[in-house]
Amino acid sequence: MRTGTSRPVGFACGAALGFLADLVAADPRRGHPVAAFGRAAQAVERRLWADHRGRGALHTAVCAGGAVAAATLLARAxxxxxKTDIALTAAATWAVLGGTSLGREARAIGGALAAGDLEVARERLPHLCGRDPRSLDAQQIARAVVESVAENTSDAVVGALVWGAFAGVPGLVGFRAVNTLDAMVGHKSPRYRRFGWASARLDDVVGWPGARLTAALAIVAGPDPRRASRVARRDAARHPSPNAGPVEAAFAGALGVRLGGTLAYGGRVEHRPVLGAEFRPVATADIERAVRLSRRVSLLALGVAVAGRWAVSRACRVGRFEAGSMTGRKRG
Structure with a gap:
């Protein structure tokens, strides 16, 4: 397999080192590769923007396609x-993962809420999600944090590992590029309703497997798998997002809390269905529980990704062997 690290042991070592680097170093305040990609995508947007889906599709193709092409060339080189293969996989894994920063931001808001400092919690919430915090009370902020931890466990960790298992370094980089573009232009504001359509739809596609794996692992890693499974099956489809729905429903069932409801996002007020309606509202202490569940899910996802990479590599070897056998029989 030529798109990335074909050796399962190499991918396992590189992914584990990158995961560990994220645990230790998290995201730097300056000089992060994802931030550099974001600046490049903004420069492309300034040249291509028009209130048109075709222009948005071109923007997505240039930015995401360029990132994948560069990663593919580097992986082949x-x-x-x-050793260099492992180092590249480790660097790419560290660059695309954001689980530690996610947990730190969530805990910072939880600490402010626990101290009764609602204004600080409101100030920090935009670092975690796009909600309008001005009119939110402590319980609503806590709910927003738990929902963001759930969704971003898929977006910032599991989804990237899934694509890394399938396509190596280009898969890791490509997933993060698409996810970043969706965060930049994929929302339904007047400017991006048409221009961001392609990025949002592509993010739905590439996020599909990671979201389902995240939901499954949240069910397994939670204290009551049967309860979490029941809520996930019943409530996932109620969410307007095809990928956030399974994840948030699984987290609601695993934590035994009520998610969803009214929220303000990007200048719009949405009235979303409630997930886990039979449970109690989210409390401040549930933020720490959500972060711990996210960490367990992330560790399990790393193991699944390593096993998945081994399966993909084995399938490729079997396919090449069978193709060679067929060629040999034809020649004979």
Missing amino acids: VHRSH
Whole structure:
């Protein structure tokens, strides 16, 4: 497999080192590769923007396609060196994962709420999600944090690992590029309703497998798998997002809390269906429980990704062997 690290041991070592680097170093305040990609995408947007889906599709193709192409060329360049291959996989994994920063931001807001400092909590909430915090009370902020932890466990960790398992470094980079574009232009504001359509739809597609795996792992990692499974099956489709729905419903069932309801986002007020309606409202202490569940899910996802990479590599070897056998029989 030429798109990335074909050696399962190499991917396992690189992904584990990158995961560990995220745990230790998290995201730097300056010089992060994802931030550099965001600046490049903004520069492309300034040249291509028009209130038109076609222009938005071109923007998505240039930015996401360019990132994947660059990652593919780099992966091929180092493919023959096992150590360099591992180093590249580790660097890419660290760059695309955001689980530690997610937990730190959530805990910072939870600490402000626990101290009774609602204004600080409101100030920090935009670092975690796009909600309008001005009119939110402590309980609504806590709910927003738990929902964001759930959704971003998929977006910032599991989804990237899934695509890394499937396509190596280009998969890791491509997933983060698409997810970043969706965060930048994929929302339904007047400016991006048409221009951001392609990025939003592509993000739905590439996020599909990671969201389902995140939901499944949240069910397994929670204290009551049967309860979490019941809520996920019943409530996932009620959410307007095809990928956030399964994840938030699984987290609601795993934590035994009520998610969803009214929220203000991007200048709009949405009245979303309630997930886990039979449970109690989210409390401040549930933020820490959500962060811990997210961490368990992330660790399990790393193991699944390593096993998945081994399966993909084995399937490729079997396919090449069978193709070679067929060629040999034809020649004979």
